[in-house]
Amino acid sequence: MSGAQRPETLNFGCRLNAHESAAMLRLASEAGHDARTVIVNTCAVTAEAVRQARQAIRHTARARPDARIVVTGCAAQTQPERFAHMPEVAHVLGNREKMLPESWVQLTDRTAERLMVGDIMAPGPMPPQRADVLETRARASLQVQNGCDHRCTFCIIPFGRGNSRSAPIAEAVAQLRRLVENGFREVVLTGVDLTAYGSDLPGTPRLGTLVRTLLRAVPDLPRLRLSSIDSVEADAELLACLAEEERLMPHLHLSLQAGDDLILKRMKRRHSRADAIAFCREVRRLRPDVVFGADIIAGFPTETEAMFQRSHDLVAECGITHLHVFPYSARPGTPAARMPPVAGPAIKERARALRAMGARMLAAHCAAEIGQRRKVLVEHGARGHTEGFTRVSLPAGLAVGTIASVLITASDGQTLQAAA
Secondary structure, three states: OOHHHOOEEEEOOOHHHHHHHHHHHHHHHHHOOOOOEEEEEEOOOOHHHHHHHHHHHHHHHHHOOOOEEEEEEHHHHHOHHHHHOOOOEEEEEOOOHHHOHHHHHHOOOOOOOOEEOOOOOOOOOOOOOOOOOOOOOOEEEEEOEEOOOOOOOOOOHHHHHOOOEEOOHHHHHHHHHHHHHOOOOEEEEEOOOHHHOOOOOOOOOOHHHHHHHHHHHOOOOOEEEEOOEOHHHOOHHHHHHHHHOOOEOOEEEEEEEOOOHHHHHHHOOOOOHHHHHHHHHHHHHHOOOOEEEEEEEEOOOOOOHHHHHHHHHHHHHHOEEEEEEEEOOOOOOOHHHHOOOOOHHHHHHHHHHHHHHHHHHHHHHHHHHOOOEEEEEEEOOOEEEOOOOOEEEOOOOOOOOOEEEEEEEEEOOOOEEEEO
Protein backbone atom coordinates (compact mmCIF):
# COMPACT_ATOMS: atom_id res chain seq x y z
CA MET A 1 0.00 0.00 0.00
CA SER A 2 1.53 3.33 -1.01
CA GLY A 3 2.04 6.15 1.49
CA ALA A 4 -0.80 8.15 -0.09
CA GLN A 5 -3.27 5.34 0.58
CA ARG A 6 -2.22 4.55 4.12
CA PRO A 7 -4.24 5.50 7.20
CA GLU A 8 -3.32 8.66 9.06
CA THR A 9 -2.40 8.89 12.73
CA LEU A 10 -2.87 11.86 15.06
CA ASN A 11 -0.71 11.34 18.12
CA PHE A 12 -0.99 13.01 21.53
CA GLY A 13 1.24 12.51 24.57
CA CYS A 14 4.40 10.59 25.30
CA ARG A 15 7.16 8.88 23.33
CA LEU A 16 5.46 5.54 23.97
CA ASN A 17 2.32 6.82 22.28
CA ALA A 18 4.43 7.86 19.27
CA HIS A 19 5.91 4.37 19.10
CA GLU A 20 2.48 2.77 19.32
CA SER A 21 1.02 5.11 16.70
CA ALA A 22 3.64 3.86 14.26
CA ALA A 23 2.76 0.27 15.20
CA MET A 24 -0.96 0.89 14.68
CA LEU A 25 -0.30 2.49 11.30
CA ARG A 26 1.38 -0.72 10.18
CA LEU A 27 -1.30 -2.98 11.69
CA ALA A 28 -4.12 -0.97 10.11
CA SER A 29 -2.39 -0.90 6.73
CA GLU A 30 -1.80 -4.65 6.80
CA ALA A 31 -5.48 -5.18 7.69
CA GLY A 32 -6.52 -3.25 4.58
CA HIS A 33 -7.38 0.19 5.94
CA ASP A 34 -6.79 3.06 3.55
CA ALA A 35 -6.40 6.83 3.84
CA ARG A 36 -10.00 7.25 4.96
CA THR A 37 -9.07 5.74 8.34
CA VAL A 38 -7.75 8.32 10.81
CA ILE A 39 -6.35 6.94 14.07
CA VAL A 40 -6.42 9.37 17.00
CA ASN A 41 -4.07 8.13 19.73
CA THR A 42 -5.07 10.07 22.85
CA CYS A 43 -3.33 11.01 26.09
CA ALA A 44 -4.99 11.20 29.53
CA VAL A 45 -2.23 12.88 31.53
CA THR A 46 -3.99 16.26 31.63
CA ALA A 47 -7.45 17.62 30.91
CA GLU A 48 -5.82 19.83 28.26
CA ALA A 49 -4.51 16.76 26.41
CA VAL A 50 -8.03 15.32 26.30
CA ARG A 51 -9.46 18.65 25.15
CA GLN A 52 -6.89 18.86 22.34
CA ALA A 53 -7.74 15.34 21.16
CA ARG A 54 -11.46 16.09 21.05
CA GLN A 55 -10.78 19.33 19.20
CA ALA A 56 -8.62 17.46 16.65
CA ILE A 57 -11.39 14.90 16.12
CA ARG A 58 -13.93 17.64 15.33
CA HIS A 59 -11.51 19.47 13.06
CA THR A 60 -10.68 16.26 11.16
CA ALA A 61 -14.34 15.44 10.68
CA ARG A 62 -15.04 18.92 9.27
CA ALA A 63 -12.04 18.85 6.96
CA ARG A 64 -12.56 15.27 5.82
CA PRO A 65 -16.25 14.28 5.87
CA ASP A 66 -15.42 10.80 4.49
CA ALA A 67 -12.96 9.98 7.30
CA ARG A 68 -13.50 6.97 9.56
CA ILE A 69 -12.12 8.19 12.88
CA VAL A 70 -10.85 5.50 15.27
CA VAL A 71 -10.07 6.85 18.74
CA THR A 72 -7.70 4.94 21.00
CA GLY A 73 -5.04 5.59 23.65
CA CYS A 74 -5.17 6.32 27.37
CA ALA A 75 -8.05 8.82 27.29
CA ALA A 76 -10.11 6.40 25.18
CA GLN A 77 -9.37 3.65 27.70
CA THR A 78 -10.30 5.73 30.76
CA GLN A 79 -13.21 7.68 29.21
CA PRO A 80 -14.53 5.46 26.40
CA GLU A 81 -18.14 6.65 26.57
CA ARG A 82 -17.08 10.28 26.27
CA PHE A 83 -15.54 9.59 22.87
CA ALA A 84 -18.22 7.11 21.81
CA HIS A 85 -20.83 9.85 22.26
CA MET A 86 -19.04 12.08 19.75
CA PRO A 87 -20.90 11.78 16.41
CA GLU A 88 -17.62 12.23 14.53
CA VAL A 89 -16.16 9.00 15.98
CA ALA A 90 -16.63 5.69 14.18
CA HIS A 91 -14.94 3.41 16.72
CA VAL A 92 -13.30 3.56 20.15
CA LEU A 93 -10.49 1.04 20.66
CA GLY A 94 -8.92 0.17 24.02
CA ASN A 95 -5.21 0.30 24.76
CA ARG A 96 -4.83 -3.48 24.77
CA GLU A 97 -7.00 -3.97 21.71
CA LYS A 98 -5.15 -1.35 19.65
CA MET A 99 -1.98 -3.49 19.52
CA LEU A 100 -3.76 -6.65 18.29
CA PRO A 101 -3.82 -7.35 14.52
CA GLU A 102 -7.28 -8.93 14.81
CA SER A 103 -8.75 -5.68 16.12
CA TRP A 104 -7.79 -3.85 12.94
CA VAL A 105 -9.13 -6.69 10.82
CA GLN A 106 -12.45 -6.45 12.68
CA LEU A 107 -12.61 -2.70 12.05
CA THR A 108 -12.53 -3.21 8.28
CA ASP A 109 -16.12 -4.45 8.68
CA ARG A 110 -18.53 -1.51 8.80
CA THR A 111 -20.74 -3.52 11.19
CA ALA A 112 -17.95 -3.89 13.78
CA GLU A 113 -18.79 -2.83 17.33
CA ARG A 114 -18.43 0.88 17.91
CA LEU A 115 -16.90 0.38 21.37
CA MET A 116 -14.07 -2.16 21.69
CA VAL A 117 -12.54 -1.42 25.09
CA GLY A 118 -11.68 -4.32 27.38
CA ASP A 119 -10.50 -4.57 31.00
CA ILE A 120 -6.99 -3.16 30.99
CA MET A 121 -6.39 -4.65 34.45
CA ALA A 122 -7.04 -8.21 33.26
CA PRO A 123 -3.88 -10.33 33.66
CA GLY A 124 -1.94 -11.17 30.56
CA PRO A 125 1.48 -10.75 28.94
CA MET A 126 2.62 -7.66 27.12
CA PRO A 127 1.54 -7.90 23.45
CA PRO A 128 4.48 -8.63 21.12
CA GLN A 129 6.00 -5.49 19.63
CA ARG A 130 7.14 -5.08 16.05
CA ALA A 131 10.83 -4.23 15.87
CA ASP A 132 10.46 -2.81 12.37
CA VAL A 133 8.01 -0.14 13.56
CA LEU A 134 10.16 2.93 13.23
CA GLU A 135 10.14 6.44 14.62
CA THR A 136 12.38 8.07 12.00
CA ARG A 137 15.07 6.90 9.62
CA ALA A 138 17.65 8.01 12.21
CA ARG A 139 16.33 6.82 15.56
CA ALA A 140 14.02 3.97 16.49
CA SER A 141 12.19 3.28 19.74
CA LEU A 142 11.91 -0.16 21.26
CA GLN A 143 9.10 -0.72 23.75
CA VAL A 144 10.14 -3.16 26.47
CA GLN A 145 7.61 -2.32 29.21
CA ASN A 146 4.03 -1.13 29.59
CA GLY A 147 1.71 -0.30 32.48
CA CYS A 148 2.44 0.72 36.06
CA ASP A 149 1.99 -0.95 39.46
CA HIS A 150 2.26 2.31 41.40
CA ARG A 151 -0.63 4.58 42.28
CA CYS A 152 0.61 8.15 42.45
CA THR A 153 -2.29 10.25 43.66
CA PHE A 154 -2.28 12.59 40.63
CA CYS A 155 -1.94 9.94 37.92
CA ILE A 156 -4.65 8.31 35.80
CA ILE A 157 -2.20 6.39 33.59
CA PRO A 158 -2.34 3.00 35.42
CA PHE A 159 -6.06 2.94 34.63
CA GLY A 160 -5.26 3.58 30.98
CA ARG A 161 -2.31 1.20 30.72
CA GLY A 162 -2.93 -1.48 33.34
CA ASN A 163 -0.35 -3.08 35.58
CA SER A 164 3.32 -3.41 34.68
CA ARG A 165 4.18 -5.90 31.94
CA SER A 166 7.58 -6.52 30.38
CA ALA A 167 8.91 -7.96 27.14
CA PRO A 168 11.12 -11.04 27.72
CA ILE A 169 14.83 -10.33 27.31
CA ALA A 170 15.18 -12.74 24.37
CA GLU A 171 12.36 -10.96 22.55
CA ALA A 172 13.94 -7.54 23.18
CA VAL A 173 17.29 -8.80 21.86
CA ALA A 174 15.63 -10.14 18.70
CA GLN A 175 13.83 -6.85 18.12
CA LEU A 176 17.00 -4.83 18.64
CA ARG A 177 18.89 -6.99 16.15
CA ARG A 178 16.22 -6.35 13.54
CA LEU A 179 16.45 -2.62 14.08
CA VAL A 180 20.24 -2.65 13.66
CA GLU A 181 19.91 -4.83 10.55
CA ASN A 182 17.49 -2.20 9.19
CA GLY A 183 20.21 0.43 9.55
CA PHE A 184 19.36 2.20 12.78
CA ARG A 185 22.27 3.68 14.72
CA GLU A 186 20.37 4.72 17.85
CA VAL A 187 17.55 2.95 19.68
CA VAL A 188 15.56 4.33 22.63
CA LEU A 189 14.18 1.90 25.21
CA THR A 190 10.68 3.01 26.14
CA GLY A 191 8.01 2.10 28.67
CA VAL A 192 5.45 3.63 31.01
CA ASP A 193 7.56 2.77 34.08
CA LEU A 194 10.80 1.68 32.46
CA THR A 195 12.72 1.04 35.68
CA ALA A 196 10.01 -1.44 36.76
CA TYR A 197 11.18 -3.64 33.89
CA GLY A 198 11.25 -7.35 34.70
CA SER A 199 9.13 -7.36 37.87
CA ASP A 200 6.60 -9.65 36.15
CA LEU A 201 9.12 -11.93 34.39
CA PRO A 202 10.56 -15.24 35.68
CA GLY A 203 13.60 -14.49 37.79
CA THR A 204 12.64 -10.79 37.95
CA PRO A 205 15.54 -9.39 35.90
CA ARG A 206 16.10 -5.66 36.33
CA LEU A 207 16.51 -2.92 33.73
CA GLY A 208 20.28 -2.96 34.21
CA THR A 209 20.38 -6.65 33.27
CA LEU A 210 18.37 -5.93 30.13
CA VAL A 211 20.62 -3.01 29.12
CA ARG A 212 23.83 -5.00 29.67
CA THR A 213 22.44 -7.98 27.75
CA LEU A 214 21.29 -5.85 24.81
CA LEU A 215 24.65 -4.11 24.48
CA ARG A 216 26.58 -7.38 24.62
CA ALA A 217 24.22 -9.28 22.31
CA VAL A 218 24.10 -6.53 19.66
CA PRO A 219 27.64 -5.12 19.45
CA ASP A 220 26.92 -3.34 16.14
CA LEU A 221 24.49 -0.89 17.80
CA PRO A 222 26.38 2.40 18.29
CA ARG A 223 23.93 4.11 20.65
CA LEU A 224 21.36 2.91 23.18
CA ARG A 225 19.28 5.50 25.00
CA LEU A 226 16.78 5.34 27.88
CA SER A 227 13.49 7.22 28.00
CA SER A 228 12.06 8.48 31.31
CA ILE A 229 13.08 6.57 34.45
CA ASP A 230 12.12 6.62 38.12
CA SER A 231 15.39 7.25 39.96
CA VAL A 232 14.30 5.37 43.10
CA GLU A 233 13.96 2.18 41.03
CA ALA A 234 17.33 2.44 39.27
CA ASP A 235 19.25 -0.75 40.07
CA ALA A 236 22.98 -1.14 40.72
CA GLU A 237 23.61 -2.83 37.38
CA LEU A 238 21.96 0.06 35.52
CA LEU A 239 24.26 2.52 37.29
CA ALA A 240 27.23 0.29 36.47
CA CYS A 241 26.20 0.31 32.81
CA LEU A 242 26.11 4.11 32.84
CA ALA A 243 29.64 4.15 34.23
CA GLU A 244 31.09 1.43 31.99
CA GLU A 245 29.16 1.33 28.71
CA GLU A 246 30.10 4.18 26.38
CA ARG A 247 27.31 3.14 23.98
CA LEU A 248 24.68 3.82 26.66
CA MET A 249 23.98 7.51 26.15
CA PRO A 250 24.70 9.91 29.06
CA HIS A 251 21.18 11.30 29.27
CA LEU A 252 18.57 10.45 31.90
CA HIS A 253 15.08 11.92 32.06
CA LEU A 254 13.87 11.65 35.65
CA SER A 255 10.33 11.44 36.98
CA LEU A 256 10.88 13.85 39.90
CA GLN A 257 7.47 15.65 39.98
CA ALA A 258 8.26 17.84 43.02
CA GLY A 259 11.02 19.03 45.32
CA ASP A 260 9.16 19.30 48.62
CA ASP A 261 8.97 16.24 50.87
CA LEU A 262 5.40 16.78 52.06
CA ILE A 263 4.15 17.26 48.50
CA LEU A 264 6.07 14.16 47.40
CA LYS A 265 4.36 12.25 50.23
CA ARG A 266 0.94 13.55 49.20
CA MET A 267 1.72 12.57 45.62
CA LYS A 268 2.55 9.07 46.94
CA ARG A 269 5.97 9.21 45.37
CA ARG A 270 8.60 6.87 46.75
CA HIS A 271 11.58 9.21 46.92
CA SER A 272 12.46 12.27 48.97
CA ARG A 273 14.08 15.51 47.94
CA ALA A 274 17.38 14.28 49.38
CA ASP A 275 17.07 11.02 47.42
CA ALA A 276 16.75 12.94 44.14
CA ILE A 277 19.76 15.14 44.86
CA ALA A 278 21.86 12.16 45.99
CA PHE A 279 20.93 10.17 42.88
CA CYS A 280 21.97 12.95 40.53
CA ARG A 281 25.20 13.48 42.44
CA GLU A 282 26.06 9.76 42.30
CA VAL A 283 25.26 9.39 38.59
CA ARG A 284 27.34 12.48 37.81
CA ARG A 285 30.23 10.92 39.75
CA LEU A 286 29.91 7.71 37.73
CA ARG A 287 29.34 9.46 34.38
CA PRO A 288 30.61 13.06 34.52
CA ASP A 289 29.16 13.95 31.09
CA VAL A 290 25.60 12.94 32.04
CA VAL A 291 22.82 15.37 31.15
CA PHE A 292 19.58 15.27 33.16
CA GLY A 293 16.03 16.00 32.14
CA ALA A 294 13.06 15.89 34.52
CA ASP A 295 9.30 16.26 34.90
CA ILE A 296 7.98 18.63 37.58
CA ILE A 297 4.35 19.43 38.37
CA ALA A 298 3.47 23.04 39.25
CA GLY A 299 0.60 23.75 41.64
CA PHE A 300 -0.13 20.31 43.06
CA PRO A 301 -3.03 20.51 45.57
CA THR A 302 -2.01 21.99 48.98
CA GLU A 303 1.28 23.33 47.54
CA THR A 304 2.26 26.57 49.28
CA GLU A 305 4.69 29.16 47.91
CA ALA A 306 7.42 27.79 50.15
CA MET A 307 6.77 24.24 48.93
CA PHE A 308 6.84 25.43 45.34
CA GLN A 309 10.12 27.24 45.93
CA ARG A 310 11.71 23.94 46.98
CA SER A 311 10.62 22.39 43.66
CA HIS A 312 11.96 25.45 41.82
CA ASP A 313 15.30 25.24 43.64
CA LEU A 314 15.58 21.48 43.01
CA VAL A 315 16.12 22.18 39.29
CA ALA A 316 19.46 23.83 40.03
CA GLU A 317 20.38 21.49 42.89
CA CYS A 318 19.98 18.43 40.63
CA GLY A 319 21.43 20.21 37.59
CA ILE A 320 18.40 19.64 35.34
CA THR A 321 19.09 20.73 31.77
CA HIS A 322 15.94 19.58 29.95
CA LEU A 323 12.93 20.47 32.14
CA HIS A 324 9.36 19.44 31.33
CA VAL A 325 6.82 21.46 33.33
CA PHE A 326 3.24 20.28 33.86
CA PRO A 327 0.70 22.67 35.40
CA TYR A 328 -1.36 20.48 37.73
CA SER A 329 -4.57 19.24 36.13
CA ALA A 330 -7.11 17.34 38.26
CA ARG A 331 -7.97 13.94 36.82
CA PRO A 332 -11.40 12.63 37.95
CA GLY A 333 -11.11 9.46 39.99
CA THR A 334 -7.65 10.20 41.39
CA PRO A 335 -7.06 10.94 45.11
CA ALA A 336 -5.38 14.27 44.32
CA ALA A 337 -8.58 15.52 42.68
CA ARG A 338 -10.21 15.46 46.14
CA MET A 339 -7.43 17.48 47.81
CA PRO A 340 -7.66 21.26 48.40
CA PRO A 341 -6.67 22.84 45.06
CA VAL A 342 -4.24 25.66 44.33
CA ALA A 343 -5.85 28.64 42.59
CA GLY A 344 -5.59 28.60 38.81
CA PRO A 345 -3.63 31.88 38.46
CA ALA A 346 -1.08 30.65 41.02
CA ILE A 347 -0.63 27.39 39.09
CA LYS A 348 0.01 29.34 35.87
CA GLU A 349 2.50 31.66 37.56
CA ARG A 350 4.40 28.76 39.14
CA ALA A 351 4.53 26.93 35.82
CA ARG A 352 5.85 30.10 34.20
CA ALA A 353 8.55 30.47 36.87
CA LEU A 354 9.59 26.83 36.46
CA ARG A 355 9.80 27.17 32.69
CA ALA A 356 11.92 30.29 33.07
CA MET A 357 14.24 28.39 35.39
CA GLY A 358 14.42 25.54 32.90
CA ALA A 359 15.26 27.98 30.09
CA ARG A 360 18.12 29.42 32.13
CA MET A 361 19.50 25.95 32.88
CA LEU A 362 19.33 24.94 29.22
CA ALA A 363 20.97 28.19 28.09
CA ALA A 364 23.81 27.68 30.59
CA HIS A 365 24.32 24.11 29.39
CA CYS A 366 24.35 25.22 25.76
CA ALA A 367 26.88 27.97 26.50
CA ALA A 368 29.19 25.42 28.14
CA GLU A 369 29.00 23.23 25.02
CA ILE A 370 30.54 25.90 22.75
CA GLY A 371 34.02 24.84 21.69
CA GLN A 372 33.37 21.16 22.43
CA ARG A 373 33.44 18.44 19.79
CA ARG A 374 30.34 16.23 19.98
CA LYS A 375 29.08 13.15 18.20
CA VAL A 376 25.65 13.93 16.78
CA LEU A 377 23.06 11.60 15.30
CA VAL A 378 22.03 13.27 12.03
CA GLU A 379 18.25 13.56 11.68
CA HIS A 380 15.99 15.15 9.09
CA GLY A 381 16.32 18.84 8.24
CA ALA A 382 20.04 19.06 9.11
CA ARG A 383 19.17 18.62 12.78
CA GLY A 384 20.42 16.17 15.33
CA HIS A 385 21.06 15.48 19.00
CA THR A 386 24.25 15.15 21.00
CA GLU A 387 24.95 12.19 23.26
CA GLY A 388 23.29 14.22 26.05
CA PHE A 389 20.22 14.83 23.85
CA THR A 390 20.82 18.51 23.27
CA ARG A 391 19.41 19.71 19.95
CA VAL A 392 21.96 20.68 17.27
CA SER A 393 21.66 22.55 13.98
CA LEU A 394 24.10 20.87 11.58
CA PRO A 395 25.93 21.90 8.41
CA ALA A 396 24.20 20.80 5.22
CA GLY A 397 25.21 17.65 3.38
CA LEU A 398 25.43 15.17 6.27
CA ALA A 399 23.60 11.92 5.58
CA VAL A 400 20.56 11.19 7.76
CA GLY A 401 21.24 8.31 10.12
CA THR A 402 24.98 8.84 10.37
CA ILE A 403 26.79 9.84 13.55
CA ALA A 404 28.93 12.89 12.80
CA SER A 405 31.72 14.37 14.89
CA VAL A 406 31.11 18.12 14.86
CA LEU A 407 32.46 21.20 16.57
CA ILE A 408 29.92 23.22 18.56
CA THR A 409 30.44 26.83 17.51
CA ALA A 410 27.45 28.78 18.87
CA SER A 411 24.07 28.57 20.60
CA ASP A 412 20.81 30.51 20.73
CA GLY A 413 20.16 29.23 24.25
CA GLN A 414 18.06 26.28 23.11
CA THR A 415 19.79 24.80 20.07
CA LEU A 416 23.50 24.34 19.44
CA GLN A 417 25.11 25.37 16.14
CA ALA A 418 27.78 23.08 14.72
CA ALA A 419 30.48 23.02 12.07
CA ALA A 420 32.04 19.92 10.55
